[in-house]
Amino acid sequence: MQLNVNGEIHNIDVEPNMPLLWAIREQVGLTGTKYGCGVSQCGACTVYLNGEPIRSCSIPVSAVGKAKITTIEALSKNSTHPVQLAWIALDVPQCGYCQSGQVMAAAALLKKNPKPTDADIDSAMSNVCRCGTYQKIRDGIHVASGQKKLVDVLAQYDATPATRG
């Protein structure tokens, strides 16, 4: 079986019912895509299938066919996607475990809707974060979309770019 992951063809010899998540993690060897629940509830396993975000824990590898899979590792070169930059600038992640999925979901939202409203963010961002970084995720999307200035968001937390070290 062939899998097109991040622009490269991987020949893998697996059972057809293996979830794409596990093919990516254990066959291709890319572990940025995370296992959180295995039942499509948490979104930690979010990858793109032909550019569309999907929950890779719940699609068998046999259903992928020739579709192009993009994982967090290939979202950008050197973490330069605006979402990644905003995430770093605002320290969105706490433990970070769910953030591969959050970043992928946020980047997918901005691709479809470059200036999302809060309501758009509410409906698009259904990934679970147990650390509770949602407020910073919302801030991060506002900054990444250019709708809020980083300096203004930091000011809400009594910080400035200069006092961030």
Add this chain to the structure above:
Amino acid sequence: MSWRNMTLLLQHVVKGKDMTLKKNNSALDSASRRDFIIKGTLAGGLIIGIGAVPELALAQSAVHHDHNSPTKYGEAEVNAWVSITPDETVFIRIARSEMGQGTRTGLAQLVTEELECNWRNVKTQSATPGHSLARKRVWGEHGTGGSRGIRISEDYVRRGAAAARIMLLEAAAKQWSVPVGELKVDRGVITHVPTGRKMTYGQVAELASTLNPPDPKSITLRNPRDWKVAGQPYARIDTANKVNGTKVYGIDLQLPGMLCASVKSCPVFGGKLVSYDEAKIKSMRGVKGVVKINDSTVAVVADTWWHANTALNAMPIVWDEGKGAGTSQSGIDKMLRDGLNEEGDFWQRKVGDAPKVINGSAKKVEAIYYTPFQAHVTMEPMNATVQIKGDRAIAWVPTQNGEGSHAALSEATGIPIGNCEVFKLDSGCGLGRRGSTQDFTSYAAKVAQQYPGIPVKVVWSREEDLTHDFYHPIAMAKMTAGLDAAGNCTGMHIKVAGQSINATLAPQNIKNGKDERQLQGLYENGPDAQLGYTFPTLLTEYVMKNTHVPVGPWRGVNTNQNGIFMECFMDECAKAAGKDPVQFRRALMQSHPKHLGVLNAAAKKADWDKPLPAGTYRGVAQFMGYASYSACVAEVTVKNNVVKVTRLVFALDCGHVVNPYLTREQIEGSVVMALGAIFNSEITVENGRIKQKNLDTYPLLKLAATPKVETVLVPTYDFWGGVGEPTICVVGPAVANAISAAIGRPVRNFPLSKEGLSLA
């Protein structure tokens, strides 16, 4: 497996050269001291991201160093806490675990403050428990729970940093043959003031490491009011590799030749494994074997985890479910409810004769509250990796207690602890699950013992993780108070019936059936969790009611339910007294200035005295836990039993604030965990087993339901309090009190779905 194309490369670096340390005679042999370095290998150095959002050029962050990497011992070590290499890199050793709470960054700021090094040159390394033991626990406690990561270690960590600074300056003085008093240092550059000569820390570190350290007691630490680095909202030191998939969590470990395992324990706690049919799965793809871990747990081992878990789910297993199988949730609830009416020799705190005074009062207020079991659901399921090599054992564990993992590894394998080493990995959430209970480490050790020489990674499925937790204990409380004719409180009777964490984890702390730990937040004295009210008469009682369900610490622990009991009831009393909830509290808080301080700060920030728009209602709560004082004001609207939290304001006095930005993030996080627990989730028991198997039946809070959090930090600079947990316990009662104000009846049963309420 294609390793060639991996963006992420796990480097398993074994140093060939002699690893003998300069300063000690480690009992560990060289193999155990190998450096296992985990690196994200993103190409390119600084990120210069500009494009559409130029201001994000700030987000420059090198990904070269994984702060999760274990200490490289013997590397230009000035002392245990600090090593400085000739290229001016300052490695700060961190003993506490990181699971997102920011302790690593905070401790590094404290070290930088006293060391006077350049923050931009700081990298951290993780001290390893085996090495620490060999050096007489030079890094102190590794345990990271109870919001203690900074407050318990700040003193010796800062003294260690200051000692290193003194040694570096002495070394420079020696090199220049000048008095040390003629030197000053700024961000790692030493200046000889009379001549203007300069030298760097990197240039003198080697000489400094040969000098005698100063007596720690002789060191004067900087006054926190004068801090320049600590106290600042510095960026987290370890964010960069959390946004591109390169951070390696325990579940991501890939070691050469590694096998993977999935585990299953008897669905009913206390039940036993009778038999399993290994033959049925032996031919399944990738399967290597089955290991009986203990009387009630079995593991399937395979080449990959998915293969292991698939085979485990296919394997017929016979359990003897034991007597716990007859237990139902209604039975547990009845036991607790009955406990509220029991009289006996319970743990008690008495001030006067509260029941008598209450019965004789003009008005009597009474309410019964219920809070359920909760599960941790760390985003990264339980896991650990162990390799047995001859008479040595090595473990890689996402752990909140490295020394606990170390001990568990030794105990499970029978290998002397001096031959064991643990590499701590940053955890995908901790929340209390990965500390005092080390079942994950023990399981991995037991499985690895059957595969000598081979690293074995044991990962729990989410279903196993959710159904074999150490749950937030279930509890009920009967609260009774008296009011005089003027609406003043005459007495308070708090009677809690519920499960004891000590009974599961530390029975030695229970004396004659009496256990004070369950009354956290209601204690008479500080410094950790003192009740903030002085009632004219008071009776506090704890009736222990244990079930077969194991319980343990869950972020906030017993302040969660006690905060609800106390603070929801205070609002019921205020209402019965016809008084404003803040005013009613203030009258009882005059001897508790710090509790009062945060209550007033939150009320002020939330404009408590100003009117609200029609349809919006407020609630307030204050409580103390983890040596810090918290207060919260919530605003809600309720339409057709759907609650929208429109505003949440917090005040926190944690004494000293090491990083205000990350402190605020902890408060924001605590809101999400609390709101999920009070509205959505509960763990219940059916036929002795946990009914909720995954997130479809144990729903966690999502972004859309999360209100914006406003925080005012009011440090009083005279104590060290925790940050990760203190605020969680005031969220529930503040929101519940606002809801009660909105709907005109008190809510007492949690989660609030039991009251017919849901969160918008």
